[in-house]
Each structure stands twice: as structure tokens, then as C-alpha cells.
Amino acid sequence: MNRSLLIIIAFQVLLGGCRSPRGEAEKSEQSEADSTQYVQELEYLLPSPAEFFSVIDEIGLEYNSQLIRPIESITSFLLYRNQALNFGVYLTDFSYLLLFDKQSEAIIYLYQIQEMAQLLDIESYFDDEFFNKLLASLNEPDTIRSISIEQSAAFFNRMDAIGNKDLVILISSGSILETMYIALNAVDERRITDNTITTIIDLAYIFDSFYLNYITTQPKGDEITPLSEDLLELRKIFNSMAISQVSKAIRKDGNLVLTSEVTHEVNEYNVRKMKVMVNTIREKIVNQAY
Amino acid sequence: MKPFIITIIALMYSLTGYSQCDEYYNRISCRPSSQEAKDMILSSQSKSSYLEARKTYKFQMTLFGNMDYRIIFCTERKFYPIHFVITEKDTGIPLYDNEMDDYVESIGVSIESTTIVIVEVTLLAKDAKFRDFRQNRACLGVPILYRRIPKSGFAGELL
Numbered sequence: 489m490n491r492s493l494l495i496i497i498a499f500q501v502l503l504g505g506c507r508s509p510r511g512e513a514e515k516s517e518q519s520e521a522d523s524t525q526y527v528q529e530l531e532y533l534l535p536s537p538a539e540f541f542s543v544i545d546e547i548g549l550e551y552n553s554q555l556i557r558p559i560e561s562i563t564s565f566l567l568y569r570n571q572a573l574n575f576g577v578y579l580t581d582f583s584y585l586l587l588f589d590k591q592s593e594a595i596i597y598l599y600q601i602q603e604m605a606q607l608l609d610i611e612s613y614f615d616d617e618f619f620n621k622l623l624a625s626l627n628e629p630d631t632i633r634s635i636s637i638e639q640s641a642a643f644f645n646r647m648d649a650i651g652n653k654d655l656v657i658l659i660s661s662g663s664i665l666e667t668m669y670i671a672l673n674a675v676d677e678r679r680i681t682d683n684t685i686t687t688i689i690d691l692a693y694i695f696d697s698f699y700l701n702y703i704t705t706q707p708k709g710d711e712i713t714p715l716s717e718d719l720l721e722l723r724k725i726f727n728s729m730a731i732s733q734v735s736k737a738i739r740k741d742g743n744l745v746l747t748s749e750v751t752h753e754v755n756e757y758n759v760r761k762m763k764v765m766v767n768t769i770r771e772k773i774v775n776q777a778y
Numbered sequence: 779m780k781p782f783i784i785t786i787i788a789l790m791y792s793l794t795g796y797s798q799c800d801e802y803y804n805r806i807s808c809r810p811s812s813q814e815a816k817d818m819i820l821s822s823q824s825k826s827s828y829l830e831a832r833k834t835y836k837f838q839m840t841l842f843g844n845m846d847y848r849i850i851f852c853t854e855r856k857f858y859p860i861h862f863v864i865t866e867k868d869t870g871i872p873l874y875d876n877e878m879d880d881y882v883e884s885i886g887v888s889i890e891s892t893t894i895v896i897v898e899v900t901l902l903a904k905d906a907k908f909r910d911f912r913q914n915r916a917c918l919g920v921p922i923l924y925r926r927i928p929k930s931g932f933a934g935e936l937l
Contacts (some may be wrong), residue, residue: 493815509796529834530836531825531827531836531838533823533837533838533839534823535821535822535823536822539821539924543842543845543926551917618903629780634819634820637822638822641803641824642801642804644799644822645800645803645826646801648935686891688845689891690892691844692895693892694840696894697838697840712869733868733869733893734868734869734871735871737874738871740888743886743887743889744864744885745887745888745890746841746873746889746890747891748890748891750891
């Protein structure tokens with residue numbers, strides 16, 4: 489771990505201690521409520537590609553082997569940022585293969601992920617237990633997808649705990665762009681249906697959370713600027729869709745039911761623009777142009 | 779020399795806390811009953827954090843349309859009750875506050891259209907007394923489970 493990061497964590501712990509004086513628990517409930525304060529910035533939780541693919545099947549996603557990134561020798565990924573971005577791409581492709589029960593192909597991608605994890609020095613986040621569980625469940629597609637989603641949560645929680653936010657955001661960038669690229673392939677901008685709009689709105693929300701996380705993290709280095717600029721362009725396209733909603737919660741048998749009124753300006757023009765921009769960014773990632 | 783030692787101790791303490799927490803959401807004590815979790819799978823948005831009692835932690839999550847979710851909050855024994863509030867991100871409209879349900883630790887939510895929500899969580903630790911800052915922190919686990927809304931889901935005829 490970065491030494492300065494360790495020092496910052498230690499410092500924050502010490503400062504946290506200063507903010508929490510001895511005997512605080514003995515104060516009245518009123519003063520307790522008054523002392524409640526925000527401990528940190530808002531954190532953004534992102535669904536994994538496997539989770540996203542599992543909820544958008546209504547758009548008629550079909551298997552197309554041409555969509556995924558071909559396996560390449562890990563020695564061809566020279567720069568750390570391109571290793572991280574393409575690692576994210578392969579994670580998504582792995583989920584895509586699992587979605588269509590392409591287990592034997594998925595295993596090849598899994599080995600690629602394992603090798604690239606070594607390259608990025610994060611192999612401990614994909615431990616043998618995970619690989620063994622996957623291999624043991626090859627004939628059970630639902631189980632293998634569920635393991636994959638659970639592993640995604642474990643991976644990002646562990647990475648967060650260690651604090652390598654730059655690496656996490658680069659992996660997430662590769663992963664989300666590949667997810668959008670695959671999902672948008674099933675979208676025909678000349679025929680905007682209700683399902684198309686739902687998928688575009690889902691992508692807009694996921695991208696929004698990702699992008700806010702990206703700018704909060706502020707990956708360091710001038711070399712990241714072209715990627716940041718392209719992502720900003722994509723954000724502007726999403727903003728042009730003017731998606732907004734007002735939700736209402738209804739209680740039913742102890743649970744909540746959220747209903748929403750959604751307004752938007754999703755149309756052929758901005759969907760086409762979005763597809764072009766996603767394809768451009770994805771191509772740059774795959775060709776290691778960033 | 780003394781500040782340096784304190785820094786190292788604090789550092790070791792913080793790292794221990796993080797490593798203990800990173801899969802806290804996966805503990806058996808955090809899992810819902812089999813009835814609550816029927817046909818549901820764990821979402822990749824499930825989260826663990828290492829928190830200070832009585833301070834509010836906020837996270838943003840995506841709840842997809844046509845899905846049932848079960849969101850569960852768990853922590854170490856003396857840090858209960860847990861207070862959580864779910865707010866719609868776009869409008870800031872509060873959708874649920876568990877204070878009204880005596881700080882219940884789990885809520886089922888059916889989603890009609892994909893919604894971004896902000897969840898604010900506070901470990902109230904009402905009966906706890908802390909001697910110093912090393913004692914007022916605990917792991918929070920937020921396992922999130924989901925399934926496609928069945929015809930007889932939470933939402934029933936409303937959706």
C-alpha cells in the first residue's frame with residue numbers, strides 16, 4: 489500500500505478519536521442526536537456487470553462472440569492503466585459468457601483474469617477458493633452466476649478496504665464501458681421501444697453513479713486526462729436525455745413498494761450519439777490508446 | 779518518539795478493523811431468514827464498512843426496476859440499534875425511516891422503475907459506554923439481496 493495513504497489513514501483515525509471525547513455515551517439522547525454528523529463523503533455502490541446483465545434480459549440481449557474482447561497475451565499490456573482498464577473489460581466479458589452458459593469459454597477468460605490479477609498485484613482478491621468454487625459449479629449455470637456476483641462484491645469490498653482507489657476506478661471504468669458496449673449492441677436507435685428506454689435509463693443511472701465516483705476519486709496523473717475528458721463527454725450526452733423521476737413509497741405487508749413517475753428526452757439522436765461515444769471509448773481501451 | 783508509536787498503533791488498529799470488516803455482510807449473523815431470502819441472490823452492491831458509533835454514513839445505490847430487494851443492516855451487539863433512512867436521490871424525498879418501525883434491521887423493497895437511492899446509516903449504540911476512540915468503532919454489514927418480482931412478490935397487484 490502507498491505509504492502516504494497509510495499515514496493519512498492513521499491520521500484520520502487519530503482525528504476521529506479527537507472528535508469522540510471520553511464519556512460521550514453518557515450524554516443525553518438529545519445531545520446524542522445533536523452530535524450525529526456525517527463521517528465521510530457519500531459512497532457510491534455499483535452493480536457488477538453480472539448483476540446488470542441479469543436484470544436487463546428484456547431487451548433481447550443475444551450472444552455474439554464478436555462483441556467480447558479476444559484473449560491477448562498479458563505481455564501485450566504494457567502500461568499499468570491499460571492493464572487495469574482491460575482487466576475490467578475481461579471481468580465483464582466473463583460475466584457475459586456466463587450469462588449465455590458458455591462455461592468452457594468463460595473458464596478461458598477466468599484464467600486470463602487470474603493472470604492479469606497477478607500483473608496488477610491483486611491476485612489475492614481472486615483466491616483459489618473462488619476458482620475452485622467456480623470450477624466445481626460448471627454444470628450449474630445459476631450457481632456459477634450467483635458465485636460470480638458474490639465474488640464481485642467481495643472483490644470491491646476488499647479493494648476498498650485496502651484503499652487502492654485509483655486501481656479500483658480504472659478497473660470499474662473498463663468494466664462499465666464494456667457493459668454499456670455489450671448492452672447497447674442490443675439497442676436499435678432507429679426503433680426506440682419502451683424496453684429500449686428502460687435500458688437506456690438503467691445505463692444512465694449506473695453511469696451517473698460510476699461517474700460521480702470517478703470524479704470523487706480523481707485518478708492521479710496527466711495520462712488519465714484523455715479518459716476523463718471522454719467520460720465527461722459521455723456524461724454530457726446522458727445529461728441531454730434529461731432523465732428525472734419522482735418516486736412514492738407505499739407500505740404493503742411490512743415491505744415498501746416504490747412507484748415512480750419518470751420523465752425523459754431519450755430519442756434516436758441522443759441514443760445514437762451515446763452509442764458512438766461508448767464505442768469510441770471502448771475502442772480506445774481495447775487498443776490501449778489511453 | 780511517542781507520537782510515532784501512537785501513529786503506528788493507530789495504523790495497525792485501523793488496518794485490523796478494515797480487514798475484519800471487508801466481508802462482514804457475508805456473516806451468518808447478517809444473513810436473513812430463509813423465508814426472507816426466498817429465491818433471492820446476494821447483490822454485488824452488498825457492502826461492509828468500519829464505522830464510528832453515532833456518526834452517519836451515507837451510500838448511494840441503484841435499485842433496478844421489476845426487482846424485489848431485501849436490504850439488511852447488521853453490526854456488533856453493543857452498537858445496536860441501527861438507524862437508517864432511505865431517500866430518493868433525484869428529489870431528496872425520504873422514502874423510509876426505520877425509526878417508525880422501532881429500528882427494524884431489514885426492509886423489503888419492490889421497485890417499479892430503476893431508482894437511485896441514498897441510504898444514511900447510524901450505529902446508535904444506545905446502551906454502550908465507550909472509554910476511548912478505540913472502542914466506539916464497529917463493522918457495519920449491509921447484505922443486499924434481490925430477485926425478479928414474482929407475480930406474488932412484495933408488490934403484489936400494485937405493479
